[in-house]
Amino acid sequence: MSISTEAARPPEPPGPLTWVRRNLFNSLFNSLLTILMVFVIFYTVRGVIYWIVNVADWRPVVNFPFLYLVGQYPRDQLWRIGLSTSLIAILFGLSWGTWGGLIRTFAVSLGAFFAVVALLPVQSNELTIPVRGALLANVLLIFLGFRLGRLQAVKGSFTAIAWLLAIEVITLILLPGLSLRETLTLLIGSALVFIIVYIIYQAIRVGGINSTLRILILIAVILLAAEIALASFPNLANTPLLQKVATTSWGGLLVTFFLAAGGIVLSFPIGVVLALGRRSSLPVVKVFCTTFIEVVRGVPLVTILFMFSVILQLFMPPEARIDRLLRALMGMTFFSAAYTAENVRGGLQAVSQGQVEAAKSVGLNSVQIMSLIVLPQALRAVIPAIVGQFIALFKDTTLVIIVGINELLGIGKSIINSDPEFIQLQAEVFIFIAMVFWISSYILSYASRQLETTLGVGER
């Protein structure tokens, strides 16, 4: 009996012809289908190319770069937005260097975005050489941040604190002009909040006071001293630092990203709390959370937005006036939180009871069990669902048009309405906006897939 050595060899990789036969012409029906589709694709592509080259007129898109980016934000105050973006750019670079992984996708996309806007091959009296230079500098800042983040001395906690500070600073730069005293008060207040949060965090992790907390307390003390010192210079203390910019003039991508980022950052903790509340043993909390989640999930987002923009003020004390943009953000946040809560609840149910029992038996208290044992596992399991919810939230920012806020799509519409000539060019504007959303959502879902592989979701 002879044993064939041939059989042991792996099969040859299929050549291109074999591939075509297997994947396009493997049956009569599929062959016909392929031929039909080749024709359809050919004519579609030809039509699209013809339209882009001969018909499309991109004036309403390329002539107003600043409108699309920041809306009606006063043009002489644009440096404030520029400064904020630079801060964000360097921080993204820093985080990329420190944490790597997922952040890289965002940092690189951000850099690509700046580069594309800076090198846009159009004549525009808005995109001047200095503006383009500033945009390109942001790309450099991302890289600089990256190199900085790779240094041994830079730790994760440093980057985290830098982020918190940057959020503070950006708020102070973008928001209406507060006086020096108000600025300091705000800073001290938030420093105190950070310290309290940090102490609670440390208490849970059973750790002592470490260097981070010392830095935070030091900052708070310095700020407090500065404010006390300021009391003797009332003139200086009460001058507004920056000119007030009402949020009604905000628009475009600025609002889209503000609502998306704000909604994501705020809705996540609220969603987790709601999910815990729904599983709580306290009946009042449970009923309240369940009702909230089910009602919000049962109605369209437009009704929620409308409630916050019109109805809310009827249920508030008359002196409470909340900014229009903030009301929209609240609506988006609560809406998204209800969906996040349901996702998180799914994750909580997936954590086996044995984990809790094991944690109890080694003597952890219930807060520790929840924050160290149950939640990390629950959240890990539902990352894809939560990111999907974030993408939905990002896309849903377009709905704020209904309460009169001009985010990207709203700006597009108002540009069309600004010139009778543009009525014929609506397709160009909306296709451009669709592409912006498509690319951004695609980056988000790409990052989500990366995160899943890093964390090994679905491997257990």
Next chain:
Amino acid sequence: MTSKGPLSIFTRRREIPLWRDERVLQAIAQVISAFVVIGFIIWIIINFFEAARGRGLNLGFGFLQEPAEFPISDPILPFDPSRSFGYAFLVGVVKTLLVAGIGVVLATVLGIIVGLARLSTNWLLNKIALAYIEIHRNIPLLVLLFLWYFPVFNSLPPVKDSIVWPGPTYLSERGLYLTWPRLEPGSGILVISIIFAIVLALIAFILLRRRRVATGQQTYHVVISLAILLILPTAGWFLSGGSPIRMDTPVLEGFNFTGGMRLTPEFAALLVGLVTYTAAFIAEVVRAGIQSVHVGQVEAAKSVGLSSFQVTSLVIFPQALRVIIPPLISQYLNLTKNSSLALLIGYQDLFGVAKIAINQAGRAVQVFFMVMATYLTMSLITSLVLNIYNRRIQLVER
């Protein structure tokens, strides 16, 4: 070690301090949370009544009988501004349900087609389906609706230069005019025979298949029920005098079309946008459902000699449906809720009607709660159906 052990005389039983007794802590938490939640609700209600008194708002529902005083574009039921507001609200609900109903059917059909295309062995078809899904899932619905409405359905040529599609279907700025079958007098018999045929075919199918499953005899349940479905309506057709259905063709008369079925540009754009968007999500649901059936199931079915049609209909489909139905129904609900975007492209549905009323003085809160209640009813009914279904398939489960 229990306290009754021999060593218990040496270890004095220590009281647990109050602040560490879990029952006490629980009770305190209950009370505090009750105070916070109920206090918050009371605070809101007090604020509201103060605001209402301060502005002189009338909080009754009497306005439902008052004339609406606003027109509704393309009302499906007969409507004019002198009709009551309650009736206007009803018209809005009907318009929402109409879009949702038609949209759900079309989105399901398109979604299944795309979902199956996504599973095709044909590489090109597969990638086209993937492109379709990725395009629709990553672009906001509102942008898609704007794309369908402003550059497409709202920019159609004037009536005289209508685009003609086979059918004939006319596309013009007045909307879509479709050729539509209309029932002629005497068609009652046909309608009755069709209904009768469907019922009878269903009964025959279920009974015969049950016998087939129970005894193993060949009962030809598919053939027989199909035959009933074909023969009875044909008989009805001839009994009702030969021509019970007339194709109503739109005809250009003067400056407008007469006859045919008219869809307004708003309705058409909304429907196309909602259907193509939801279909992308349904396609993913269908694909995931079919892929959730283990390959071993298919191999086992083939090895016991089932034909490929039998494998699909008896093995893959019943198991895939279990996975598909729950997310599918929630997609239907999403479509219904998303139809509230209609307002932004000029189709006045439930939310559109309500928004006008909200801007009229003194009705905001009541109308708002009516809208919430309507949408909530829809979603509660849906989740009820879903729960019943889930319970049923859980009983069937191995």
